[in-house]
Amino acid sequence: MYAVFDPISQRCALASAGHPWPALVTTAGAVEFPGLTPGAPLGIDGAPYESYEMTLSGGDLLVLYSAGLLAADVGGPPGHGADRLRAALGSAGVPELAAEPDRAGGLDAVCDALLQRLPPHRSGDVALLVTRSRGPDADRHATWDVPAEPEAVGQARSLTGDKLTEWGLDELEYTAQLLVSELVTNAVRYGNPPIRLRLILDRRLICEVSDGSSTSPHVRRALKTDEGGRGLFLVTQLAELWGTRYDARGKAVWAELPLPAEA
CATH class of the missing domain: 3.60.40.10 (PPM-type phosphatase domain)
Known part of the structure; x- marks a missing residue:
């Protein structure tokens, strides 16, 4: 089961x-x-x-x-x-x-x-x-619709930074923004609308980007001369855990970051 x-x-x-x-x-x-x-x-x-x-x-x-x-x-x-x-x-x-x-x-x-x-x-x-069954408190998660255009990556970074400041997690801001940038970029380039960004504050910080495509993302080692192809490789290096979840509506790629000790 x-x-x-x-x-x-x-x-x-x-x-x-x-x-x-x-x-x-x-x-x-x-x-x-x-x-x-x-x-x-x-x-x-x-x-x-x-x-x-x-x-x-x-x-x-x-x-x-x-x-x-x-x-x-x-x-x-x-x-x-x-x-x-x-x-x-x-x-x-x-x-x-x-x-x-x-x-x-x-x-x-x-x-x-x-x-x-x-x-x-x-x-x-x-x-x-x-x-x-239980869910997180309403102030412990946030969801945004993301336009399927390159400019949305910068918007996603800003939304992430503002929310982490609100949660008192400025220490994670740079890493979380980098993760979100890579996940949103992949969804814009290779996925289908609708694209959504979700942040969840639980025992860890979870950054999740979903889109309407069921195509599985793959980690690859980019050559020194390649201009791209390093997105998911960076995710694997920065996140404590990451993965892909599929449903009838598409997929969601998520990554977890441990919280600072004082949090």
Whole structure:
């Protein structure tokens, strides 16, 4: 089971390779399961995989588990394990725990409540992972639309510098502006509109540029006589981590910078 969660838009995209779909418990107490058949297990050639996208609300619980948690009793009807899980998620105080993030026990209490409500007659290994959706505060991220023209690179640098000053991260300004310049330049030259710049202040500073093209960027070593081709190489040298994320709308190239110790 693979999930990609965007904490700002609160969108979560999921794909399954033969694994049971997770359950969603909303803060209102509703229990939902994606209505899709899991894809084939990994290793089967030519098997298509269908993704499912949902929008979460702050505080919703996403419950992931191994198939052993759903193993029905011998002779039980098909799907009985999923029905029992749905009943357990709708009772035993799980919705109340979802609605009260600061309640004693937190997510550990959700796991304990589930395991107590489900019958002990389970086969195979059992894994249970409960996550709570949350997003950064509104003043910890910023997003701008970037015109698909060379002049936009300078605008992106200025926006980055102003935001880092606002966040008290002047020490990172030069490096972050250089990263943003290279990412925006690549998007303008080789990508498609719409182009967006996003800065996120979390445990690290994340600089992200998205565009409407799914073409993958490549790092290459430029010759001494080349006038360009060093953009992504500079990104790899300056960023602590970087990568590319794809979705149905295109791609996003992101880079992370560690925060100064005093921050």
